[in-house]
Amino acid sequence: MQIRSSIYLSGNTRKLILVSQETETAEHMALKLAGCILFFKSNPVLEISVKHPALNNQEFKPDLVVLNDAGEVKVWIECGNVATHKLEKIIRRFREARIVVLKSSKNDAKNLRRALDKHEVTHAERVEILSFPEGQFEPWNRAMEESVEVFGEEADRSFNLVANGAAFSFDFVQS
Numbered sequence: 360m361q362i363r364s365s366i367y368l369s370g371n372t373r374k375l376i377l378v379s380q381e382t383e384t385a386e387h388m389a390l391k392l393a394g395c396i397l398f399f400k401s402n403p404v405l406e407i408s409v410k411h412p413a414l415n416n417q418e419f420k421p422d423l424v425v426l427n428d429a430g431e432v433k434v435w436i437e438c439g440n441v442a443t444h445k446l447e448k449i450i451r452r453f454r455e456a457r458i459v460v461l462k463s464s465k466n467d468a469k470n471l472r473r474a475l476d477k478h479e480v481t482h483a484e485r486v487e488i489l490s491f492p493e494g495q496f497e498p499w500n501r502a503m504e505e506s507v508e509v510f511g512e513e514a515d516r517s518f519n520l521v522a523n524g525a526a527f528s529f530d531f532v533q534s
Contacts, residue, residue, distance in 0.1 A: 362388055364507040368399050368520070377405060387422075389500045390438035390461050392507065393491075394423045396520070397461070397531070398434060399513055401425040417452055419445055432456045439463070441471070443478045450482050461531075462490040463500075468534035489516060489531040498525055 360379040366372065375395060379388050395403055403423040407414065413432050414420060425434035434457045435449055441460055449458055462468040468490035475483040491499065502525040511520025516531040 360385060360388060361505065362392060362503060362507055363505065364392060364395075364509060366396065366399065366509045367511075368396065368509070369512050371399070373399070375405065384439075385503065386463060386500060387439045389496075389503045390463060391422055392503065392509075393499065393518075394436050394438055394459075394461050396509060396513055396518065397489075397516070398423065398425055398436065401434065403434075403436065415452065417448070419448065434459060436461065443471075443474050443480055446475065446483075446486055447478075447480045450480065450485055457487065458485055459487045459489060462488060462534075463496040465490045465493060465532050465534065468532065472534045488534040490534060492529050492532055495527065495529050499527060501525070 362377045364375045364377065366375065377388055377391055403425050405423060407420055407424055409418065409420050410416065413426055413430055421435045422438040423436035424432055427433040432453050435453060437460045460471060462471065468488045471488055475486060499522065502522040504523060507523055509520055509522045513520065518527045518529055520527055
């Protein structure tokens with residue numbers, strides 16, 4: 360599956376092609392595009408090799424990543440399901456990075472927060488878990504097609520935009 364997107368936000372334009380890996384679902388791709396829009400101003404990198412110097416030859420790679428001017432990980436973004444073990448290693452290895460997990464529902468976000476607490480992940484408070492508000496992910500997911508046009512404005516944790524003719528105006532929920 361692939362999504363060709365044309366994004367027009369706050370006077371800036373970017374064309375992106377998201378190509379799914381073997382195990383990535385349509386829901387995961389929809390979350391990934393949402394992540395690209397949330398971090399649009401920071402120019403997130405869609406594909407990065409584990410051999411990239413920023414990843415320090417470790418076994419994990421992010422769904423999206425924002426690099427600082429020195430080429431180091433500034434924001435590590437995971438979309439959908441992510442193991443607590445992986446988050447624990449990311450917290451330890453990227454001490455200066457912001458770590459964000461994007462979930463489709465508040466319930467999924469709360470479950471991840473509980474799992475982090477249950478496994479007593481050190482510094483779990485560094486993980487920002489953002490979710491779509493109730494009733495917003497399904498319309499977003501339905502708007503995803505092979506070609507997606509997005510127009511509007513984005514702000515820190517908000518969407519005020521139109522994707523393939525469907526309007527979205529909401530703030531992401533933090534858990």
